[in-house]
Amino acid sequence: MNRNDLEQVRTFLHEYDGPEIRLMEVCGTHTASIAKNGIPALLSPAIHLISGPGCPVCVTVTDYIDRLVSLSRTPGTAVVSFGDLLRVRGSRLSLADARADGADVRMVYAPMQMLDFAAREPDRTFVFAAVGFETTAPVYALTLEEAARRELRNVKLLTSLKTMPEVIRAVVRAGTPDGRGRIDGFLAPGHVCAVTGSNEYQELAEETGLPFVVSGFTGPQLLASIAALVKLQGRGTCLNFYPEVVTGTGNAEAKALCRKYYEPCDASWRGLGSIPRSGLRLREEYRTLDAGSSGLDGDHAARGCECAKVLTGQIMPVECPLFGRICTPQYPNGACMVSQEGSCYNWYISGRTR
Amino acid sequence: MLEERITMAHGSGGESTARLIAELFAPCFHNEYLDKMTDSSVVPGSGRLAVTTDSFVVTPVEYPGGNIGRLAVCGTVNDLLMSGAEPRYLTAGFILQEGLPVEVLRRVVSSMAETAREAGVSIVTGDTKVIEGKKGGEGTDQEPGLMINTAGIGFVPDGVVPEPDRIRAGDKILVSGTLGEHHATILARRMGLDNESLASDNAPLGEMVRALRDAGIRVHAMRDITRGGLATVLHEFAISSGRTLIIQESLVPVKQAVRDFCGILGLEPVYMGNEGKIAIVTAPEDAERAVRAIRAARYGQDAAIIGEAADTAEGRKPALICRTPVGGERVLGPLYGEGLPRIC
Numbered sequence: 203m204n205r206n207d208l209e210q211v212r213t214f215l216h217e218y219d220g221p222e223i224r225l226m227e228v229c230g231t232h233t234a235s236i237a238k239n240g241i242p243a244l245l246s247p248a249i250h251l252i253s254g255p256g257c258p259v260c261v262t263v264t265d266y267i268d269r270l271v272s273l274s275r276t277p278g279t280a281v282v283s284f285g286d287l288l289r290v291r292g293s294r295l296s297l298a299d300a301r302a303d304g305a306d307v308r309m310v311y312a313p314m315q316m317l318d319f320a321a322r323e324p325d326r327t328f329v330f331a332a333v334g335f336e337t338t339a340p341v342y343a344l345t346l347e348e349a350a351r352r353e354l355r356n357v358k359l360l361t362s363l364k365t366m367p368e369v370i371r372a373v374v375r376a377g378t379p380d381g382r383g384r385i386d387g388f389l390a391p392g393h394v395c396a397v398t399g400s401n402e403y404q405e406l407a408e409e410t411g412l413p414f415v416v417s418g419f420t421g422p423q424l425l426a427s428i429a430a431l432v433k434l435q436g437r438g439t440c441l442n443f444y445p446e447v448v449t450g451t452g453n454a455e456a457k458a459l460c461r462k463y464y465e466p467c468d469a470s471w472r473g474l475g476s477i478p479r480s481g482l483r484l485r486e487e488y489r490t491l492d493a494g495s496s497g498l499d500g501d502h503a504a505r506g507c508e509c510a511k512v513l514t515g516q517i518m519p520v521e522c523p524l525f526g527r528i529c530t531p532q533y534p535n536g537a538c539m540v541s542q543e544g545s546c547y548n549w550y551i552s553g554r555t556r
Numbered sequence: 557m558l559e560e561r562i563t564m565a566h567g568s569g570g571e572s573t574a575r576l577i578a579e580l581f582a583p584c585f586h587n588e589y590l591d592k593m594t595d596s597s598v599v600p601g602s603g604r605l606a607v608t609t610d611s612f613v614v615t616p617v618e619y620p621g622g623n624i625g626r627l628a629v630c631g632t633v634n635d636l637l638m639s640g641a642e643p644r645y646l647t648a649g650f651i652l653q654e655g656l657p658v659e660v661l662r663r664v665v666s667s668m669a670e671t672a673r674e675a676g677v678s679i680v681t682g683d684t685k686v687i688e689g690k691k692g693g694e695g696t697d698q699e700p701g702l703m704i705n706t707a708g709i710g711f712v713p714d715g716v717v718p719e720p721d722r723i724r725a726g727d728k729i730l731v732s733g734t735l736g737e738h739h740a741t742i743l744a745r746r747m748g749l750d751n752e753s754l755a756s757d758n759a760p761l762g763e764m765v766r767a768l769r770d771a772g773i774r775v776h777a778m779r780d781i782t783r784g785g786l787a788t789v790l791h792e793f794a795i796s797s798g799r800t801l802i803i804q805e806s807l808v809p810v811k812q813a814v815r816d817f818c819g820i821l822g823l824e825p826v827y828m829g830n831e832g833k834i835a836i837v838t839a840p841e842d843a844e845r846a847v848r849a850i851r852a853a854r855y856g857q858d859a860a861i862i863g864e865a866a867d868t869a870e871g872r873k874p875a876l877i878c879r880t881p882v883g884g885e886r887v888l889g890p891l892y893g894e895g896l897p898r899i900c
Contacts (some may be wrong), residue, residue, distance in 0.1 A: 240884025
């Protein structure tokens with residue numbers, strides 16, 4: 203976008219005085235980028251940005267964390283995870299707590315790193331905490347593929363894999379027409395769409411009667427997408443504003459890899475409960491690689507924690523009674539304050555108030 | 557002749573220790589005080605003293621642009637400089653892991669000696685201990701390593717030591733160069749990425765600090781930007797001065813390689829650790845001269861003015877505010893969470 207266009211978009215968003223409009227981003231990277239670019243300060247008071255259930259760490263239920271903690275304390279087993287998940291508390295403890303207590307928990311930057319551990323320590327079982335959306339599911343599948351090629355038999359996944367379309371439908375259903383939680387349009391997740399393709403979102407748009415815009419991640423890209431959503435309000439259509447990366451049908455290779463390893467399943471989401479066909483699990487023939495992922499549905503968040511209402515746009519993070527008082531990035535209570543893609547975390551660190 | 561690897565015997569205090577000192581440490585560090593090899597070194601000097609200590613545990617111990625030895629000198633020397641001191645003496649305590657290749661130790665020690673010479677300090681006393689090696693633990697870095705503690709002594713000339721409570725509305729905020737190189741270099745190495753355009757910025761900053769003093773710049777606050785990054789330092793300046801500091805993100809110097817690396821990992825240069833950069837707040841009319849003085853000094857070629865201080869608005873709290881390139885605005889708090897462990 204050239205300077206002139208950017209200026210026009212900024213002016214439009216700043217001076218917008220139409221009906222109140224509530225737009226939701228359902229991608230944690232969008233949440234972080236909105237904070238990083240200071241975008242809320244550029245919007246008219248009539249435009250609200252709401253962070254949806256798009257941060258994988260935030261939507262993970264406590265049963266899943268508890269299971270990881272118990273695996274990490276099992277002799278001969280190590281839990282391998284990305285950094286963010288380590289500090290999320292289950293019903294009582296986090297993986298970081300367990301590690302401080304002597305459990306075998308290892309942080310990595312990429313799942314493939316686990317394979318080197320597994321090769322070096324053949325007598326130990328390595329379980330990867332496989333949380334994520336359509337973007338990360340193929341990465342775990344690739345890791346299993348590579349483990350098979352290297353003939354590593356001591357590698358498993360504990361999956362909590364989620365998919366977008368069904369949870370978006372659930373969010374739309376949960377909103378009341380003029381009450382809280384009503385959503386008037388969605389920033390469609392750019393990275394997820396790169397894998398799945400934007401056609402899924404065209405279907406969603408037609409079905410819900412709401413606009414979707416597939417957005418990139420830079421400040422100007424986000425501003426352009428938000429402006430487009432405001433202009434499209436009331437129309438069930440999907441525009442692809444990220445065509446350099448996203449196509450209608452997505453990444454065929456990644457999709458085939460996912461079909462090979464996973465099948466759709468019901469999944470439990472923090473704050474939303476179990477949603478039919480909103481997740482992925484390992485197929486029957488790969489079930490021996492699963493460290494016990496089924497039935498982890500219970501969610502017992504800390505008392506007073508309102509993550510559930512935040513994730514569905516019922517309240518703003520600053521409206522949670524714990525926000526900034528007893529729940530801070532240093533001492534997080536809920537998952538939304540732990541993850542760098544969490545909405546509470548991003549509101550807190552950027553001083554956002556609206 | 558020394559063995560190829562460090563053994564427990566090198567920490568025994570006996571013959572092996574003596575050989576390690578005689579063949580490795582003494583030739584590198586030699587100076588009139590250390591050469592006496594007495595239990596403690598008696599050194600000349602009097603007046604106001606600045607004293608500091610720091611332990612270095614960075615892993616990997618060698619990285620593009622430096623190693624733990626250079627870092628152990630820079631870290632302590634820069635801490636002394638920030639207190640307005642002229643660094644003079646260092647101590648060096650080594651904790652070596654059994655199995656450490658002696659060649660690695662030799663490289664670390666010679667780079668330490670070279671950096672000390674550059675910084676104009678003498679390493680006047682030292683100690684060596686050996687502990688058990690790693691037993692195939694976490695991460696990909698399986699090599700036995702070493703840790704170094706350095707303490708430093710400097711002399712503080714008469715005059716005012718910069719304290720952040722002297723920051724006034726209108727003062728300018730400067731950084732001495734590009735941000736994030738040390739952090740990005742260490743992280744990339746640990747992730748197993750070889751990025752030829754990344755190198756640590758670890759450097760002793762005496763020349764630029766003296767240049768500011770010689771130019772008569774009224775420095776109202778000065779701190780080296782290490783763990784926690786620029787945002788953490790400026791946030792602390794805001795809190796202790798009660799002012800609101802405003803920086804323009806587009807003016808903050810960052811090398812393209814670091815910018816790209818941060819983009820991929822979702823990191824922010826303003827929160828990344830450095831080992832050769834300082835943040836300075838000066839009187840407004842001195843700012844341009846300060847930039848010129850720093851740019852003319854070693855390691856200061858990318859110095860820039862990045863923002864200014866303002867009075868805190870009625871009903872608001874002092875804070876660090878960042879104006880973003882798209883014209884947005886956000887608050888920058890201190891770094892939360894663990895940061896990157898063992899970065900220095």
